[in-house]
Amino acid sequence: MEPSHQVTSALLLMLSLRNGKGSTLFSLHGHGYLGQNHHGRGLFVTREHVHSQEDHDEKSHKGNEEPNCLGKDEYIDNATLVQSYRQDVRYFDFHIVYSASYRVPVLYFRTYSSDGQPLLLEDIEKELPGNSTNVLMESKWTFITQEEHPYLNRPWYKLHPCGTSEWMKLLFLTDPSLGGSQGVPVELYLSSWISMVGQAVGLKVPLEMFNKRKE
Amino acid sequence: MDVEAMGREAQKYVWEGAIPLQIHLHESEVTTLPHPSPALVLAPRMGYLPLLLPLLKPHFSSTLPPGVDTIWFEYKGLPLKWHIPTGVLFDLLCAEQERPWNLTVHFRGYPGNILTPCEGEDSVKWSFINSLKEAAYIVNGNCKNVMNMSQSDQVELWHSVLNGNMETYQRVSSKLKLEKVGDQYVGKPNSNLLKSRTNTGETDTGGPVKTDKCFTLRDAVKALLPELFVEKTLIDEEIPRIELEEESRAPSDDESNTRNEEDVEEKQGENVECCCPSDDAETKLKLVRIQGIEPKLEIPFSWVVNNLMNPEHFLHICVFVKVPQAKPLPHDR
Numbered sequence: 040m041e042p043s044h045q046v047t048s049a050l051l052l053m054l055s056l057r058n059g060k061g062s063t064l065f066s067l068h069g070h071g072y073l074g075q076n077h078h079g080r081g082l083f084v085t086r087e088h089v090h091s092q093e094d095h096d097e098k099s100h101k102g103n104e105e106p107n108c109l110g111k112d113e114y115i116d117n118a119t120l121v122q123s124y125r126q127d128v129r130y131f132d133f134h135i136v137y138s139a140s141y142r143v144p145v146l147y148f149r150t151y152s153s154d155g156q157p158l159l160l161e162d163i164e165k166e167l168p169g170n171s172t173n174v175l176m177e178s179k180w181t182f183i184t185q186e187e188h189p190y191l192n193r194p195w196y197k198l199h200p201c202g203t204s205e206w207m208k209l210l211f212l213t214d215p216s217l218g219g220s221q222g223v224p225v226e227l228y229l230s231s232w233i234s235m236v237g238q239a240v241g242l243k244v245p246l247e248m249f250n251k252r253k254e
Numbered sequence: 255m256d257v258e259a260m261g262r263e264a265q266k267y268v269w270e271g272a273i274p275l276q277i278h279l280h281e282s283e284v285t286t287l288p289h290p291s292p293a294l295v296l297a298p299r300m301g302y303l304p305l306l307l308p309l310l311k312p313h314f315s316s317t318l319p320p321g322v323d324t325i326w327f328e329y330k331g332l333p334l335k336w337h338i339p340t341g342v343l344f345d346l347l348c349a350e351q352e353r354p355w356n357l358t359v360h361f362r363g364y365p366g367n368i369l370t371p372c373e374g375e376d377s378v379k380w381s382f383i384n385s386l387k388e389a390a391y392i393v394n395g396n397c398k399n400v401m402n403m404s405q406s407d408q409v410e411l412w413h414s415v416l417n418g419n420m421e422t423y424q425r426v427s428s429k430l431k432l433e434k435v436g437d438q439y440v441g442k443p444n445s446n447l448l449k450s451r452t453n454t455g456e457t458d459t460g461g462p463v464k465t466d467k468c469f470t471l472r473d474a475v476k477a478l479l480p481e482l483f484v485e486k487t488l489i490d491e492e493i494p495r496i497e498l499e500e501e502s503r504a505p506s507d508d509e510s511n512t513r514n515e516e517d518v519e520e521k522q523g524e525n526v527e528c529c530c531p532s533d534d535a536e537t538k539l540k541l542v543r544i545q546g547i548e549p550k551l552e553i554p555f556s557w558v559v560n561n562l563m564n565p566e567h568f569l570h571i572c573v574f575v576k577v578p579q580a581k582p583l584p585h586d587r
Contacts, residue, residue, distance in 0.1 A: 140388050157367065184384075185370050187335070194370040201387065201397060 128153045133242070135233075136189055143203040144229065146236045147188055147195045183239075198236050207232060257557070264561040268545045269420040271299040273344045274354040277306075277327075279314050283362055286317040294354065298418045299341025299545065300565055302378045303327050303334060305416065310359060324364040326372070327357050333365050336372045337381040342570040345543045349574060379412050382566050389567035390432060399430045415565045423565055432567055435556040438469035471558050472551035475542060475573065482539045482575060541574035 134147040150158045188195040210231055211223060223231075237243060277293045284290065293313040295306055307325050327334040329347055334357075338346075344355055364371070372378070387397040403411070407426055414423035476483045541548060545562050563569040 140392050187337075187370055193368065194366070201391065 129158065131240075133240075134188070134195070135229075138200050141200040141203065143200050143207070144232055145200045145203075146198045146233075146240070148197075148240060149195045198239060203232070203236075206235065210235070261557065261561045266420060268562060269300060269418060269423075271341060271546060272296040273299060273340055275306075276354040276356050277310060277359050278356065279317065280328075280358050280360045283314075283319060283360060284317050285319050290314055290317050292356075293359075297340045299339065299344075300415060300418060301340050302336060302338075302382075303340055303343070304336045304372050304378055305375060307374070311361075314359070314361070318361055321362055323361045324372075326360050326364055326369060328360070329355075329357055333368050335369065336378065337370070337385075339564055339570065341545060342564075342572065345546055345570075345572040349541075351546070375416075382412065382415065383408070385566035385568060390430065393432055393567075399432070403430070427565070435559045437554060437556050468554045469556070470551060471542065471549060471553050471555050474555045474558075475539070475551070475571065478571075479539075479573065482573075484538075538576045539573065540576055543572040543574070544570065 129150055129152055131148055131150045135144050136147055137143075138145045152158065182199050183196050184199055185194055186197050187193065207228070233242065273296070275293075275295045275297050277295060279290055279292075281289075290313070293310055295309050297303070297306060304325055307323070310325070311323070326336070329343075332347070334343055334347075344351070348355055383400065387400045390397040390400045407429060410422060411426045413419070414426060542551065544558065547562070549558060549562075559569050
């Protein structure tokens with residue numbers, strides 16, 4: 040079954056490994072993948088969100104997607120898109136770090152424009168798709184704070200982890216086929232986790248990540 | 255004096271502890287002649303640097319350039335993290351414990367790429383409560399007790415920290431029911447522990463059973479930083495590059511917590527140096543400093559935690575390690 044091209048491309052989302060080191064945890068058929076860094080403690084993804092000053096409507100970007108020359112239509116070459124627009128490019132870096140205190144993964148992110156200028160939280164919230172701001176406002180479990188990155192020692196934004204274990208439990212309770220007495224495999228936990236937290240920051244997880252598991 | 259009373263005495267000593275600071279205004283912000291004299295302040299150990307603003311502003315206000323104040327401090331060029339208690343910063347950064355401690359204050363040009371923003375007392379309070387929640391989560395598995403504190407209790411708790419008022423702090427924080435760490439014992443294998451507990455033939459003189467080994471401060475540091483206690487030494491040709499920033503902060507900071515368990519979580523120290531050839535086990539660990547004290551490593555860890563922890567319920571252990579001298583590497587052409 041061919042992966043749905045629309046799911047990820049609607050947001051021009053590309054999850055790609057920041058550096059080539061380490062083994063892949065799971066792959067997303069050419070959309071990029073989450074990988075492990077050499078410490079084994081963090082996963083990181085890079086997202087490039089192309090933002091048009093004239094037009095906030097995400098859908099207008101679709102027209103500029105070009106299938107790459109190898110004929111695979113999954114991989115989007117961002118560089119091409121940047122050239123065709125004169126616009127600000129916002130960069131988002133996402134890191135997933137394990138919190139020893141809360142015993143859950145925590146999403147850290149930072150965002151900056153192409154000249155390296157960091158962006159303020161208010162500006163970020165304007166950038167996010169409408170859905171995520173709703174998630175942020177309505178959920179008592181997700182709020183963004185600015186704290187020190189535990190390994191890089193610089194200010195990053197983070198999605199506060201104190202509610203994570205509660206809603207992850209709820210998530211797995213609702214489906215008895217998941218987990219069970221042996222617990223939940225890491226890949227499944229992480230993909231479920233990121234499908235939840237990702238909503239708050241506009242990250243979407245392609246469906247095939249879950250389809251693959253069922254094979 | 256019994257152990258309990260000694261504990262209370264220690265707590266009082268720590269709460270009343272203060273660091274004498276000599277604070278210089280950064281020269282870029284001096285607009286008048288002559289230069290203002292440095293401000294001399296006694297900063298509470300348990301407090302935080304931005305809270306000194308009300309003391310410092312009047313001293314320097316006449317010479318500051320126009321603009322909005324965003325106070326920040328640096329020591330020898332290193333911007334100081336405002337969310338770390340003053341006493342911990344001093345213990346960590348000042349190996350020789352210089353008194354007074356010479357700091358530079360800035361009211362402008364906040365380094366937002368290095369320090370998280372600080373908007374005065376509220377930011378510090380938020381950070382404090384957040385750390386307290388984290389401690390509660392570690393101890394209880396949830397932070398309900400902190401979240402459910404009444405508004406007035408929260409205010410009173412924070413003010414007790416602001417004012418260094420130990421009695422008020424202890425009264426309000428006892429409502430949180432964050433249990434004190436009980437005495438911990440560690441036998442070499444766990445079965446020994448069980449055997450000696452059920453051994454009725456043993457003469458019991460009261461107090462800890464003699465065959466059990468008490469979990470000491472040394473055991474705690476070893477559990478957190480096992481690499482400092484390597485038995486076998488490995489000769490390693492590659493000397494790791496140590497960043498200059500880290501070198502001026504040669505000690506590594508570790509935060510332990512009040513969790514009552516034996517398998518303490520391992521946290522990497524900031525400087526994990528490679529093995530020194532032919533050094534025996536403990537010489538890599540030069541010094542352990544807690545609340546300005548260099549406690550004997552044989553002290554039971556539970557005593558250290560209960561009496562030396564900070565009001566946010568974290569115990570800050572500053573560890574000084576030996577760092578191998580960097581050998582000049584052959585220059586590649």
